[in-house]
Amino acid sequence: NAGVTQTPKFQVLKTGQSMTLQCAQDMNHEYMSWYRQDPGMGLRLIHYSVGAGITDQGEVPNGYNVSRSTTEDFPLRLLSAAPSQTSVYFCASSYARVHEQYFGPGTRLTVT
């Protein structure tokens, strides 16, 4: 099993550009989530999904969109990148929302 995979590993964007961060898991987990991690602030939940076709907002959803068309994939879209979105983004999956989560390797995003 590959577990949770994320692409790309690194990305530099200019302000105003859009892009999609990819996330996939092969563990047949229903629950998937996106976090951002900034120095001194811990992991903050952006969006999450409890199953295909169902998504909801987390703690810091503004500026991001998600969709969940399959159990395996949960892409995160940045609509119009801003320097405040410079961060490390982690995708995670779990059997259920309060079970232990398994993380992908992360995407380091810089917005200039």
Added chain:
Amino acid sequence: RKEVEQDPGPFNVPEGATVAFNCTYSNSASQSFFWYRQDCRKEPKLLMSVYSSGNEDGRFTAQLNRASQYISLLIRDSKLSDSATYLCVVNGRMDSSYKLIFGSGTRLLVRP
């Protein structure tokens, strides 16, 4: 008050030392507790779940104190490879549902 609070450290200890971290949580209804380990510039990885009766995994012991609303992690015989940030994770209420909430982490440095 933050839902999950940890001392950021760093805890700087010699090899072979015993070190303990505490983490306090604010929601008395929380049911799921975990410790994760995060190495520099890597994703968080599950270290151990924390059960009501406490649990041990080799050199690591986790305890839960519901009355005082904290969990602890004890590391015996510290190794250089234990140097990392340790994240406390608790299920807490965000908006109308329960989700995992991550502490900001406690940094451990083990010196030769």
